[in-house]
Amino acid sequence: MLHTCPFCWKVRGLIEHLKLDVDFVSVNGMKIKKEVRFAGDWGKVPVFTDKKGEYHVDSTPLLKHIDATYNDGKLANIGDSKRQEEWLEWSDTKMSKATIPILYGSIGSALQTTVRISKIEKFGFFAKRLYAWAGFPIMWGIIARKRVKKDGRKPKQLWHDLLTEFTDAHGGKEFFGGGSPDLVDFSVFGYMRSISPFPQFELLKDHNLGMAWYQRMEKTI
Numbered sequence: 001m002l003h004t005c006p007f008c009w010k011v012r013g014l015i016e017h018l019k020l021d022v023d024f025v026s027v028n029g030m031k032i033k034k035e036v037r038f039a040g041d042w043g044k045v046p047v048f049t050d051k052k053g054e055y056h057v058d059s060t061p062l063l064k065h066i067d068a069t070y071n072d073g074k075l076a077n078i079g080d081s082k083r084q085e086e087w088l089e090w091s092d093t094k095m096s097k098a099t100i101p102i103l104y105g106s107i108g109s110a111l112q113t114t115v116r117i118s119k120i121e122k123f124g125f126f127a128k129r130l131y132a133w134a135g136f137p138i139m140w141g142i143i144a145r146k147r148v149k150k151d152g153r154k155p156k157q158l159w160h161d162l163l164t165e166f167t168d169a170h171g172g173k174e175f176f177g178g179g180s181p182d183l184v185d186f187s188v189f190g191y192m193r194s195i196s197p198f199p200q201f202e203l204l205k206d207h208n209l210g211m212a213w214y215q216r217m218e219k220t221i
């Protein structure tokens, strides 16, 4: 895993919730492809290696696999499976696109983010400095600006709209899954939690319903 990868946080939350005995192994962010070469040509994190030495990849299939294998599929069986499937897709298309704009959407936030990442992640001596100072103009200037422009909303507004859409779908219940979280809760929680090591997380804190749900999720892990 990478500490700052939203997809890894999705899987990590579920592993913590189920209290599975799993080692979290950090990879070097500049050498992901090399470090996960054992998992075939996937070339990305997260990768989950089980007791038998078999590896599993891709965060949403991993959520389903871990629930099915170590939890009798209890989370997948909560409520209407079509609704759960649609919202897993919603999370992977909408929430996943909101993380880059909030972390890198302005030049100041992009610099804060790459400096913070260079401190949290495993890097070599030179790569750490290179990433912190050369990474932010790329993330801000090329990737984030394009996304923010395309969406048209300020990154904070985008997050608030998504959290409103998501909490509206709880139908007055504590979680998307009802009285307890399901796979969709862990998916959205992972995207939101991946912002939590960064100062930009403050921008989400005035979404009352979203934060109340986030804190309930934290209590389940």
Ligand SMILES: N[C@@H](CCC(=O)N[C@@H](CS)C(=O)NCC(=O)O)C(=O)O
Pocket: 002, 004, 005, 006, 007, 032, 033, 043, 044, 045, 046, 057, 058, 059, 060
């Ligand atoms: N669809 C995948 C996306 C995984 C992904 O893009 N991971 C990034 C880190 S946040 C990665 O490993 N990128 C390496 C690369 O593309 O070279 C998932 O949900 O797990």
